[in-house]
Amino acid sequence: MHLLNIYLVEDSPVIRENLIATLEELVSAKVVGTAVDEATAVRWLSxxxxxxxxxxxxxxxxSGSGLGVLRAAQALPQRYRLVVLSNYATPVMRRNCLALGADRVFDKSNDIEVLIEYCAALAAGASPDGSPVALA
Structure with a gap:
């Protein structure tokens, strides 16, 4: 089991703290950093x-948006596994996020358990479809 290092870009303190606690309790994961805005996230990822x-x-x-974070991440020399967690996971937004390099898009209201399963699969060394995955 690999300790999954996660960087979280979320501006709501309540959601951020609850998500960190949930991920670190239910998954072999450690949140190694957080950002509440696009500029901080891009600077950290750079x-x-x-x-x-x-x-x-x-x-x-x-300030800024997660779409800007995804867009900026495409231009970085290192590649990141990126997922979106939003209350605004409409079909159009999902397509936009995937086009900007997101691996998956999760709805905050309906997909928290699916996100946890996704993270657990990564920590176990497998992608969510069951194939092996290499982590940093």
Whole structure:
């Protein structure tokens, strides 16, 4: 079992703290950093010294957006496994997020258990479809 290093981009303090507690309790995971806005997230992700296996991004942030984080991540030399967790996971938004490099899009209201399963699969060394996955 691999300790999954997660970077969380979420501006709601309540959601952020609850998600960190849930991930660290139910999955072999450690949240190694957080951001509440696009600029902070992009700056953190641009630093090659940050070991991270998964980036979880909300769409609506304190300033900027998760779409901007996804867009900026495409231009970075290192590749990240990116997922979106949002209350605004409409079909159009899902397509936009996937087009910008998100691996998956989860709805905050309906998909928390699915996100936990996804993270557990990554920590176990398998992708959610069961195939092996290499983590940092």
């Amino acid at each position: 630093d090659l010294d940050h070991p991270v296996d998964l980036v979880i991004v909300d769409i609506f942030l304190k």
